[in-house]
Amino acid sequence: MINMTLKQLRYVDALARHRHFGHAADACAISQPALSMQIKELEAALGTPLVERGGRKLRLTAFGEEFTRRARQILREVDELATLARAAEEQFAGRLRLGVIPTIAPYLLPRVVAGITGAYPQLDVHVRETLTPRLIEELDAGRIDAAIVALPVSEPWLQEVALFDERMMLVRPQTDEGKPVPDAADLGQLRLLLLEEGHCFRDQALEVCRLRPDRPREGLDGTTLSTLVQMVGAGLGVTLLPEMAVSIETRSAPVTVTRFPVPEPRRTVGMVWRKSSPLSDQLRSLSEIVRSASADAREA
Numbered sequence: 001m002i003n004m005t006l007k008q009l010r011y012v013d014a015l016a017r018h019r020h021f022g023h024a025a026d027a028c029a030i031s032q033p034a035l036s037m038q039i040k041e042l043e044a045a046l047g048t049p050l051v052e053r054g055g056r057k058l059r060l061t062a063f064g065e066e067f068t069r070r071a072r073q074i075l076r077e078v079d080e081l082a083t084l085a086r087a088a089e090e091q092f093a094g095r096l097r098l099g100v101i102p103t104i105a106p107y108l109l110p111r112v113v114a115g116i117t118g119a120y121p122q123l124d125v126h127v128r129e130t131l132t133p134r135l136i137e138e139l140d141a142g143r144i145d146a147a148i149v150a151l152p153v154s155e156p157w158l159q160e161v162a163l164f165d166e167r168m169m170l171v172r173p174q175t176d177e178g179k180p181v182p183d184a185a186d187l188g189q190l191r192l193l194l195l196e197e198g199h200c201f202r203d204q205a206l207e208v209c210r211l212r213p214d215r216p217r218e219g220l221d222g223t224t225l226s227t228l229v230q231m232v233g234a235g236l237g238v239t240l241l242p243e244m245a246v247s248i249e250t251r252s253a254p255v256t257v258t259r260f261p262v263p264e265p266r267r268t269v270g271m272v273w274r275k276s277s278p279l280s281d282q283l284r285s286l287s288e289i290v291r292s293a294s295a296d297a298r299e300a
Helices: 006-018 021-028 032-046 062-088 105-119 132-141 200-208 225-233 243-249 280-299
Strands: 094-100 123-129 146-151 158-173 239-242 255-258 266-274
Touching: 006 021, 006 032, 006 062, 021 032, 062 132, 094 105, 094 132, 105 123, 105 243, 105 280, 132 146, 132 266, 146 158, 146 200, 146 280, 158 200, 158 225, 158 243, 158 280, 200 239, 225 239, 225 243, 225 255, 239 243, 266 280
Parallel strands: 094 123, 094 146
Antiparallel strands: 146 266, 158 239, 158 255, 158 266
């Protein structure tokens, strides 16, 4: 019988995700030599290599790719055993790993986390802020329990619960105050400042302006909504903001914010988790706490 440990499986998973021994070691909180030794010991036990060594970029062997895929299934099941035990407790307690996208996190998190810990004082909330594709990947791998994202995600294995809709607002330089609101066709002709690729809010803004994502355009991409607003204030173009971000991001910039005419473009914010999660009932109850806390935050 081949002798392998769960730690070794986690090390292989980290190596496959980071494609770098040093970064994988940091993620696992061990030294790089220790991680490398554990991988070598696992390869010796298996009798075949998992990693191609010597190239400029770390690659898994074909066997390593398949081994990692199955190892992740095992790790997910192991993690869900612990989750199952938590679900059996009378009180929702322990660690909650919650993912949030960057266009939501700064504006809702303080109220949301306060609402969750107020309702479940024995819950230890760990927050992970990153882009939607990464959050979906981490949900699939069992590294987070739930995520707050823009809907729809449309993954059949995920439970989606809509929390609220919010308007998308037009942000223009202060000199444009009082000017008519451009329609979608006119917006497409303006210098539209967007978040960099990977942000779902970028795709939503392109949809409002009826622009194809692959269409060449003149504009500047930013990493945060704050950067976009400051660029608008400098006269570099126009941008769109989710309504929850307006009061925070525009308070120190010379910009004007305008609502679109009816029907106003909106986005739906919701919470998602694995349908197979043993915490499904608790997470559904938690989504109501998040909904209420979100309403308080948006009205503040």
